Amino acid sequence: MSEVTMRIWRGDASGGDFESFTLEQNEGEVVLDVIHRIQASAAPDLACRWNCKAGKCGSCSAEINGKPRLMCMTRIDQLPEGPVTVTPMKAFPVIRDLVTDVSFNFAMAERVPAFLPPPMPADGFRMFQVDVERGQEFRKCIECFMCQDVCHVIRDHEDSKTHYAGPRFFIRYAELEMHPLDTNDRREFIREEMGLGYCNITKCCTEVCPEHIKITDNAIIPLKERVVDAHYDPIAWLGRKITRRVKRSSDAAAVQPAP
Amino acid sequence: MTPYEHHEYDVVIIGAGGAGLRAAIEAKARGLRVAVVTKSLLGKAHTVMAEGGMAAAMGNVQSEDNWMVHFRDTMRGGKMLNNYRMAELHAKEAPDRVYELEQWGALFDRTAEGKILQRDFGGHRYARLAHVGDRTGLELIRTLQQKVVSMGIDVFMECKVLRLVRDADGRIAGCVAYWRPTGEIVTFAAASVIVATGGVGRSWKFTTNSWESTGDGHAMALWAGAQLIDMECIQFHPTGMVWPLSVRGLLVTEAVRGDGGVLRNSEGQRFMFNYVADMFRAETADTEEEADRWYDDHDAGRRPPELLPRDEVARAINTEVKAGRGTPHGGVFLDIASRRSAEFIRRRLPSMYHQFMELAGVDITREPMEIGPTCHYIMGGVKVDAETEATRVPGLYAAGEVAAGLHGANRLGGNSLSDLVVFGRRAGIAAAEYAASSTGPRTLDDASVEEAVAEALAPFERTEGENPYDIQRDLQEMMQANVGIIRNAAEIDDALEKLQGFCDRVRRIKVTGGRAYNPGWNLATDLPSMITVSRTTALGARDRHESRGGHTREDFPTADPEYATFNLAHSAPGGRWDGDYLTERSALLEIPDELRALLEEAK
Numbered sequence: 086m087s088e089v090t091m092r093i094w095r096g097d098a099s100g101g102d103f104e105s106f107t108l109e110q111n112e113g114e115v116v117l118d119v120i121h122r123i124q125a126s127a128a129p130d131l132a133c134r135w136n137c138k139a140g141k142c143g144s145c146s147a148e149i150n151g152k153p154r155l156m157c158m159t160r161i162d163q164l165p166e167g168p169v170t171v172t173p174m175k176a177f178p179v180i181r182d183l184v185t186d187v188s189f190n191f192a193m194a195e196r197v198p199a200f201l202p203p204p205m206p207a208d209g210f211r212m213f214q215v216d217v218e219r220g221q222e223f224r225k226c227i228e229c230f231m232c233q234d235v236c237h238v239i240r241d242h243e244d245s246k247t248h249y250a251g252p253r254f255f256i257r258y259a260e261l262e263m264h265p266l267d268t269n270d271r272r273e274f275i276r277e278e279m280g281l282g283y284c285n286i287t288k289c290c291t292e293v294c295p296e297h298i299k300i301t302d303n304a305i306i307p308l309k310e311r312v313v314d315a316h317y318d319p320i321a322w323l324g325r326k327i328t329r330r331v332k333r334s335s336d337a338a339a340v341q342p343a344p
Numbered sequence: 345m346t347p348y349e350h351h352e353y354d355v356v357i358i359g360a361g362g363a364g365l366r367a368a369i370e371a372k373a374r375g376l377r378v379a380v381v382t383k384s385l386l387g388k389a390h391t392v393m394a395e396g397g398m399a400a401a402m403g404n405v406q407s408e409d410n411w412m413v414h415f416r417d418t419m420r421g422g423k424m425l426n427n428y429r430m431a432e433l434h435a436k437e438a439p440d441r442v443y444e445l446e447q448w449g450a451l452f453d454r455t456a457e458g459k460i461l462q463r464d465f466g467g468h469r470y471a472r473l474a475h476v477g478d479r480t481g482l483e484l485i486r487t488l489q490q491k492v493v494s495m496g497i498d499v500f501m502e503c504k505v506l507r508l509v510r511d512a513d514g515r516i517a518g519c520v521a522y523w524r525p526t527g528e529i530v531t532f533a534a535a536s537v538i539v540a541t542g543g544v545g546r547s548w549k550f551t552t553n554s555w556e557s558t559g560d561g562h563a564m565a566l567w568a569g570a571q572l573i574d575m576e577c578i579q580f581h582p583t584g585m586v587w588p589l590s591v592r593g594l595l596v597t598e599a600v601r602g603d604g605g606v607l608r609n610s611e612g613q614r615f616m617f618n619y620v621a622d623m624f625r626a627e628t629a630d631t632e633e634e635a636d637r638w639y640d641d642h643d644a645g646r647r648p649p650e651l652l653p654r655d656e657v658a659r660a661i662n663t664e665v666k667a668g669r670g671t672p673h674g675g676v677f678l679d680i681a682s683r684r685s686a687e688f689i690r691r692r693l694p695s696m697y698h699q700f701m702e703l704a705g706v707d708i709t710r711e712p713m714e715i716g717p718t719c720h721y722i723m724g725g726v727k728v729d730a731e732t733e734a735t736r737v738p739g740l741y742a743a744g745e746v747a748a749g750l751h752g753a754n755r756l757g758g759n760s761l762s763d764l765v766v767f768g769r770r771a772g773i774a775a776a777e778y779a780a781s782s783t784g785p786r787t788l789d790d791a792s793v794e795e796a797v798a799e800a801l802a803p804f805e806r807t808e809g810e811n812p813y814d815i816q817r818d819l820q821e822m823m824q825a826n827v828g829i830i831r832n833a834a835e836i837d838d839a840l841e842k843l844q845g846f847c848d849r850v851r852r853i854k855v856t857g858g859r860a861y862n863p864g865w866n867l868a869t870d871l872p873s874m875i876t877v878s879r880t881t882a883l884g885a886r887d888r889h890e891s892r893g894g895h896t897r898e899d900f901p902t903a904d905p906e907y908a909t910f911n912l913a914h915s916a917p918g919g920r921w922d923g924d925y926l927t928e929r930s931a932l933l934e935i936p937d938e939l940r941a942l943l944e945e946a947k
Contacts, residue, residue: 113588115703126813129856132861139699141392141479142392184525197494205443217452217453224482
C-alpha cells in the first residue's frame, strides 16, 4: 500500500504555515477522505467545510496544488506523484485552516433584484423545454464560489468587492435575464452597480466550474451584449434622461404574498 | 441575564433546508420577526442531495392522477402506520406548493405542451414527480433560498443550536447556540421555535447523509418534553454506491430505475420478480416482457418490480447478497447501460453519470453500476399535530424529516421534497399565529442556559479523555451491525447495553485546540444527539415485534395487524440525553370511512 503526504495550510487571519501529514493511501480515495482521516487521528481540530461529499453542495472548495477544486471530487490517484498541497481559497479572508469567510457572496446575493413573474394563470404557466434549458444550465450552480476565487478581478483586487458581482452572480443575472417569466429589467443595474464591464472574458471561471457551466460563453458574453444594447439604445437613453425611473426593487418583488 | 450575545425574535427556525426555509417565508409574510439558524452555510442543506423529484398529483403526464391516488399510494407505501391526516393534507396540497415554487423562479423540466413534466418513481401509481433532471433538491433549495434572501429574513449561518430552553410556564422560550467561526455562545429568545433539522443518518456507518444529519432536532425536542414516534422505522435506500469504499453509501437516485434501469444479481437474473409481496402483486408485472412494455406505454403492461417501494427492494437486495449472488464488492448490479442510449442516460441522469465517472471510474452508459442498501432517511421523529405541526410543548413545532407521521413505516421516493414545503408552510403559519397571539416576553432561564453552556464546554476542561472521532466511528459500526436493515432481539438488547457505555464515553470526551471552527469540538456537541437517536431507534426496534416498512425483524418476519394500530412513542422525563427514556404505545388516528374506502380499492 502506497503512502500519501498532505501539506495542509493551517492558521487563521493572523497568519499560519503548512503542516505535513503522511498517511496510507486507500483505493479510490478523494482529498476529503484523507482530510477526514487526519481529523480522526492526528488533528481533530483541523478546520474544513464539507457537507454532501458528492459534489452537490459546493462546501468543500479549496486550492489543491494551487488550483481551486472540490476536495470531495478530487481523487488522490489522479493527482501528480508527490505531496498534495491544500490551501484555503485565496480570494476570501481565512477564518481557520481551510475555512474562509465567503460572506462577500451572500452580500452580493442580497443585492440581486428579485425574480418578478406575471400573475400565474389558473392552469399554471406554460414554458417550453428549449426555453427553460438556458436558465437550467445556470441553476446547476452549486455555489462553491471557486469561480469567484479564481476571477482575477476579485482575486487580485480586494477593493473590487464593493462594485463587482463576479461570475457566480453574472450567471445568476443571466439566468434571470433569460428566464421566460421574469419581468424585472436589471440591465442598467448590472452595468452600473455590478461591474459587468470589469470582466475581460479570460474564462478562468469556466475552467474551474465543477458543474461544467459555460460561464463565459453562455452567460457573461450574452449578458454583456444585452446590457450594452440596452445602454446604448438611443431611445432608452432618452427615456432614462427624462424619467430616471427606478427599477422595481427587490423589496417590491419580495412583498408578493405567498399564494 | 447571561453575558452572551443575545437576539429576540417572534419565530426562530432551526435548520435551513426545504422545511425551514419554507416555514420562514410563511412566518415572515405574516409580518413577524423571523430568524433562521443553521449550522452550515445557507444553501448547503441536505435537501440539495435529493435527486429524483417532488411528488405532487398534478396529472400533467397521466391525467388519471389525483390526490386520492397519491393518498392511497402514500398510505400503502407507509404500511398503514401513517398519520392519515398528514397523508391526506400532503396529497391535497402538494400541487399548489409545486406551482408556488415556479412563481418564485424554479425551472422544472417540461412536457411537450409546456407543462411541468412528471416522472415515474417507486410506489407511485402514476408518473408524479416534478423534477429538474436529477438535481431537484438543488432547485428547491435555491428557489427557497433566493426567496428568503429577497424577503430580508435574518439567517444565522454556521451557528449551531445546542439546546432548547423553556420558560417557567413550560412554554418554549428560545434556544442556546454557538457560532462555529468563533466558538462564542449566542442565545435566542422567541415565542415559537420550529425545528427543521432533517435526519439522523450519521449514526450508521453506510449512509447517504452528510455530517449534518446527527438528529439535533429530534434530540433537542425530546429533551424539551416532546415525544418521538416511529424511531425504529429507518429507510435503507436500495441503491447506494458500494465501491470504492470511500464513497460507500453514496446515493444512486431511484430515477435510474424510473427511467428504465433494472437490478440483476451475479447470475444475470432480474431477481426482483421473485420478491413481489401480495399487497403489490395486482399492479406489478409478471414477466420481463410485460415490465418492459410498461416503460414505453403505461397502459400496455403493469409496473416493473424494480419500482416497488424502497423497503421491498432493499430487503430483496440484502437477501440476494446474503445468498451469495452478489457482486465482487458485495452489492448487486443496477444496469441502465444495456437498456438506454448513452445520450438518453447523459441527458436524464447527468449527475449520476458524473458521480460514477469521477468517483468510481465507471461509465454508466457502458457498464452496470454496483449498488447496495444505504441508510437514507428516518420516517420516525417528533410527534406533531397534522394541521399545525405543533408538538405537545407549547410554542414548539417540527417540520420536514425531523417530524413523523406522513410516511408511516416507509417513505415513497419523491414524497420528501413535497413534505418539506407542505408542512414547512403549515408550521410557519401555526408558529406565526401562536407567536402573534401569545402574551408576555420570553425570558430564558439562566440556569438552563448555563447548564447547556457548561456541558458544551466541558470537553475543553478535561486534561485527558477520549477522541470524539473514535466514539463516532464505534457508534456507527455498532448501529450498522446491531440496528441495521435486518434486526433481532439479541442484537438490539446488546445495542441498548452498549449505548449505556457510549453515554459514559461521551461524558469523558476531551477536545484539543481552540473554540474557533473546531470540528472535533463540534462533533463532541453532536454526539449526545446521535446517542439519543440511537437509543430511541433501538427501543422502538426492541418493542415492535413484527416487520413493517423500514423495520425488519428476522425473529418476527411478518407484519402483525395489532401493531398497525399504534406508534411507539418515546419521551425523556428528566430531559437528559443520558437519562431514562419512557416508551409507550400511542394509538394511531382512526381513518374516516370515506378515506378507508380509497385504500381498499383493488387497484
